[in-house]
Amino acid sequence: MDTIPLTIDGKKITCPAGTSILDAADHHGIKIPRLCHHPDLKPFGACRMCLVEDKKTGRLMASCVTPAARDMDLQTASPRIVKHRRNIVRLMIAEHPESCIVCSKGNRCQLRQVAANLGIGETDLYHMPNFKPLEQANPFIIRDLSKCILCGKCIRADHELVVVGAIDYNRRGFASRPATTHELGLEQSSCTFCGTCVSLCPTGALSIKNTRFVGSPAAESDSICGFCGVGCNLAMGAADGHIIEVNPAHLPHSVNGATLCVRGHFAHDFLNSADRLVAPLLRKSNADNEKSLIPASWEEALELVSSRLTDIKHENGPQSIAFLGSSKCSNEENYLFQKMARLFIGTNNVDNGGYIFGQAMLKVFDDKTAGGYRVNRLADLARAEVILILGADPNHSVPVVSYYLKKAAQQGIPLIVVDPRRTELTNFAGRWLPINPRTDLELLNGMAARLHEKEAYDSEFIDRYTEGFSLFRYGLSSLDMDQVSRITGLAKDSIQATADLLKGKKIAIVIGHGILQQKNAMHTLGAVLNLSLMTGSLGSTGGGIYVLAKENNQAGAMDMGASPDLLPGRQSLGDDMARKKWEKNWKTNLSPDAGLNMVRMIEAAEAGSLKALYIMGENPLRALPQGDRVQKALQKLDILVVQDIINSETAKIADVVLPGAAISEKQGSVTNLEGRIQSFEPVVEPPGKAKADWEILDQLMARLGGGKPYGSIAKIRAEIRQLVPRYASLNGSSQAWLELTSDKALFSSKGADELISFYPVVSTEDQSADPAYPFTAIVGTQRYQLGSGTRTGASERIRAYASAAKIEMGPRDAADLAVGNGDSVTVSSQHGSVTRAIQIEPGLSPGRIFVPTGANNNEAMNLFGLSDLTVPDAAGWKTCAVKIEKTEK
Numbered sequence: 001m002d003t004i005p006l007t008i009d010g011k012k013i014t015c016p017a018g019t020s021i022l023d024a025a026d027h028h029g030i031k032i033p034r035l036c037h038h039p040d041l042k043p044f045g046a047c048r049m050c051l052v053e054d055k056k057t058g059r060l061m062a063s064c065v066t067p068a069a070r071d072m073d074l075q076t077a078s079p080r081i082v083k084h085r086r087n088i089v090r091l092m093i094a095e096h097p098e099s100c101i102v103c104s105k106g107n108r109c110q111l112r113q114v115a116a117n118l119g120i121g122e123t124d125l126y127h128m129p130n131f132k133p134l135e136q137a138n139p140f141i142i143r144d145l146s147k148c149i150l151c152g153k154c155i156r157a158d159h160e161l162v163v164v165g166a167i168d169y170n171r172r173g174f175a176s177r178p179a180t181t182h183e184l185g186l187e188q189s190s191c192t193f194c195g196t197c198v199s200l201c202p203t204g205a206l207s208i209k210n211t212r213f214v215g216s217p218a219a220e221s222d223s224i225c226g227f228c229g230v231g232c233n234l235a236m237g238a239a240d241g242h243i244i245e246v247n248p249a250h251l252p253h254s255v256n257g258a259t260l261c262v263r264g265h266f267a268h269d270f271l272n273s274a275d276r277l278v279a280p281l282l283r284k285s286n287a288d289n290e291k292s293l294i295p296a297s298w299e300e301a302l303e304l305v306s307s308r309l310t311d312i313k314h315e316n317g318p319q320s321i322a323f324l325g326s327s328k329c330s331n332e333e334n335y336l337f338q339k340m341a342r343l344f345i346g347t348n349n350v351d352n353g354g355y356i357f358g359q360a361m362l363k364v365f366d367d368k369t370a371g372g373y374r375v376n377r378l379a380d381l382a383r384a385e386v387i388l389i390l391g392a393d394p395n396h397s398v399p400v401v402s403y404y405l406k407k408a409a410q411q412g413i414p415l416i417v418v419d420p421r422r423t424e425l426t427n428f429a430g431r432w433l434p435i436n437p438r439t440d441l442e443l444l445n446g447m448a449a450r451l452h453e454k455e456a457y458d459s460e461f462i463d464r465y466t467e468g469f470s471l472f473r474y475g476l477s478s479l480d481m482d483q484v485s486r487i488t489g490l491a492k493d494s495i496q497a498t499a500d501l502l503k504g505k506k507i508a509i510v511i512g513h514g515i516l517q518q519k520n521a522m523h524t525l526g527a528v529l530n531l532s533l534m535t536g537s538l539g540s541t542g543g544g545i546y547v548l549a550k551e552n553n554q555a556g557a558m559d560m561g562a563s564p565d566l567l568p569g570r571q572s573l574g575d576d577m578a579r580k581k582w583e584k585n586w587k588t589n590l591s592p593d594a595g596l597n598m599v600r601m602i603e604a605a606e607a608g609s610l611k612a613l614y615i616m617g618e619n620p621l622r623a624l625p626q627g628d629r630v631q632k633a634l635q636k637l638d639i640l641v642v643q644d645i646i647n648s649e650t651a652k653i654a655d656v657v658l659p660g661a662a663i664s665e666k667q668g669s670v671t672n673l674e675g676r677i678q679s680f681e682p683v684v685e686p687p688g689k690a691k692a693d694w695e696i697l698d699q700l701m702a703r704l705g706g707g708k709p710y711g712s713i714a715k716i717r718a719e720i721r722q723l724v725p726r727y728a729s730l731n732g733s734s735q736a737w738l739e740l741t742s743d744k745a746l747f748s749s750k751g752a753d754e755l756i757s758f759y760p761v762v763s764t765e766d767q768s769a770d771p772a773y774p775f776t777a778i779v780g781t782q783r784y785q786l787g788s789g790t791r792t793g794a795s796e797r798i799r800a801y802a803s804a805a806k807i808e809m810g811p812r813d814a815a816d817l818a819v820g821n822g823d824s825v826t827v828s829s830q831h832g833s834v835t836r837a838i839q840i841e842p843g844l845s846p847g848r849i850f851v852p853t854g855a856n857n858n859e860a861m862n863l864f865g866l867s868d869l870t871v872p873d874a875a876g877w878k879t880c881a882v883k884i885e886k887t888e889k
């Protein structure tokens with residue numbers, strides 16, 4: 001690329017051809033004022049603050065939209081420029097309401113800063129403020145467009161960064177303002193309340209609605225979002241020890257750039273909720289002999305837990321104790337948690353809540369590729385040749401991933417969406433396949449067969465990295481495409497045309513919980529891997545497999561061995577070599593037998609064989625199917641210990657409650673869905689007597705025989721670094737990556753001689769249709785809630801806007817059932833029922849309904865059986881057969 005020499009303010013610099021003058025100046029530390037420019041947005045040239053003067057021609061130019069030219073000699077603050085800037089700002093202020101003292105933007109207002117730098121106080125022009133009514137009907141964003149300076153950042157953020165299109169310019173001249181269609185409130189538009197426009201607005205025209213606190217944050221520190229697996233970087237603003245405002249952090253190369261979603265931006269107000277646990281609680285009898293949870297000291301609580309666990313271990317053996325950890329807790333905490341179970345109690349009964357999100361099924365990928373599929377940067381989606389999205393609705397589950405996908409589509413990368421529902425992403429897709437629920441396996445096999453028939457596979461990749469292709473081909477050759485079409489409900493032509501779109505391309509395959517939580521997940525993941533291998537996509541830049549993690553440390557919890565059959569580093573307990581290594585590390589004996597998973601723990605409590613359960617950061621009463629059954633089982637335990645930040649349904653029935661700290665209140669690290677390891681520091685102190693979870697575990701382990709506590713995160717990290725080679729880069733830096741030991745490790749870290757084997761071609765037609773339950777209910781996330789909704793449900797703003805969610809139904813079914821929008825229906829499966837209002841959605845085919853999870857106390861899980869995800873061919877927790885009746889008034 002050509003390099004151009006030029007001079008700015010007497011300083012000789014160079015920049016690549018095509019660079020704007022503003023960027024060239026920034027790069028060399030020359031500061032030019034700006035109001036409408038943002039590095040992540042296309043230059044717009046609206047505010048004229050960035051004017052520079054060409055000394056040779058006397059021409060004034062907006063530096064953000066003017067490319068640098070060879071031998072330019074520019075001035076950024078000549079008297080002419082300063083005069084122009086002052087006049088522009090004077091005009092802006094003449095139009096601005098005089099409410100700076102009470103404006104929530106406070107000293108962060110860029111208009112005020114620019115005015116102050118130019119020495120402008122009160123305007124000397126005729127004051128004619130452009131009053132607009134305050135818009136604040138929603139609980140998230142206040143729009144005070146009287147303060148709008150028409151910089152267009154909000155509109156560009158909405159169009160370019162989050163690709164929603166909720167707002168645009170409306171009217172002209174003095175009356176011009178950013179507005180929704182027909183100038184309706186944001187809550188009546190397609191706005192997702194991601195808040196990205198609010199973070200970028202330079203004035204107080206857009207601000208965060210804060211119901212509890214007033215004023216602006218006294219300090220701002222970086223942290224990580226505690227919700228989904230994207231792991232967005234946050235700038236958390238605090239005042240008086242409380243988080244009062246959240247914005248995207250300004251870190252280079254962060255996963256989210258200048259964006260967030262509604263949860264990250266607004267749902268962190270749960271941190272200040274009255275539901276926070278602030279002191280250890282012990283269940284004790286009062287004077288009337290009624291038992292209730294009473295505050296206690298840490299000393300008393302930890303002593304009780306350690307003595308009870310020790311006694312139960314001696315009386316009933318170590319297998320009578322289980323540990324259910326959390327995919328929301330940090331890597332360091334999960335490491336300690338499983339170490340406590342294995343080393344100090346002697347059991348492999350350890351799991352984490354990621355299980356509910358199909359974690360168990362991911363073992364197919366892990367076994368085959370030794371984790372090689374996991375290091376896929378979301379930014380590389382922009383370099384994919386085609387993107388195939390299976391069973392995922394990232395607009396709701398992991399919104400920042402949807403921004404990447406929508407931008408890829410805008411760039412012209414073909415998007416193929418396979419989903420029984422018309423999701424928002426289908427509007428961006430070149431092709432939508434409205435597949436029958438739970439039949440993705442057949443479609444993947446069918447597309448592989450078509451590619452095979454057309455000899456459209458990557459022989460070089462297959463020869464070099466894989467084994468078992470002959471057997472795989474044999475399996476494909478016996479597939480009956482008419483049968484594939486019948487099972488999937490997709491026309492044969494459509495399946496073949498979709499496969500033809502994949503021909504010769506490296507595919508990015510994005511899979512969500514529609515795959516991970518469905519029946520036959522294991523086989524379907526096998527078919528995903530097969531397609532990725534035969535097309536040579538695995539490990540290619542932009543190609544490969546992207547698994548959408550719903551919880552922020554779903555990946556890390558599994559990496560740290562919080563799993564009944566995996567040791568840290570995802571090494572199998574059944575692998576003698578691996579187990580012996582850990583026995584040597586920890587100077588102990590480990591059983592090679594897998595322990596109880598989350599569901600089996602509940603079943604064992606029900607059967608009376610499990611006597612003690614220690615739950616850290618999970619709420620099984622709300623998250624699991626058959627909550628009543630779960631409650632009865634847990635109440636049979638001799639002791640239930642719950643360590644959490646929220647006084648959850650499960651904490652309320654515990655014998656001991658230990659108050660933990662949220663991510664913004666402690667030190668640690670989490671691993672996102674790309675394999676990015678992000679460390680964080682506390683922004684505020686935990687409330688009351690609450691402690692960081694790692695500190696609680698550290699002190700408890702010392703009492704259980706661990707000797708001297710670690711005493712610091714640094715010491716825990718040092719042990720992880722030494723014993724888990726993929727975490728060698730875990731050193732407290734805010735951005736590190738899982739280590740790959742060689743190029744080959746991208747495909748298999750098992751060693752150069754070990755090849756990745758194709759998964760057998762399996763066909764599993766669903767024979768279980770029951771005429772008594774003629775509809776299929778699909779459950780899934782809506783953007784306001786995450787998982788079971790324990791934390792999002794404790795957010796005041798989310799509660800105000802989305803504590804209830806409707807059941808979505810297609811127009812034909814609604815007509816057949818004689819129900820309309822807002823009518824109440826009862827949906828029943830063989831396990832339980834849900835009663836809610838309905839909303840008619842034209843994108844739903846007859847026979848299918850959608851039931852959002854998280855909202856309505858997560859009672860959507862009533863439709864499933866607890867044991868439906870514990871065996872590979874069980875029905876799963878994603879779809880089930882239901883009947884629907886109109887609820888009588």
Ligand code: SF4
Nearest residue numbers: 148149151152154201
């Ligand atoms: S609302 Fe804010 S971001 Fe949008 S145009 Fe006005 S000043 Fe700019």
Ligand code: SF4
Nearest residue numbers: 158191192194195197
């Ligand atoms: S909150 Fe997000 S979706 Fe809504 S207008 Fe702003 S940028 Fe667009």
Ligand code: SF4
Nearest residue numbers: 225227228232261264
């Ligand atoms: S996309 Fe996920 S990590 Fe990012 S702000 Fe939203 S919930 Fe948080």
Ligand code: FES
Nearest residue numbers: 045047048050064
């Ligand atoms: S920053 Fe260049 S015109 Fe606004």
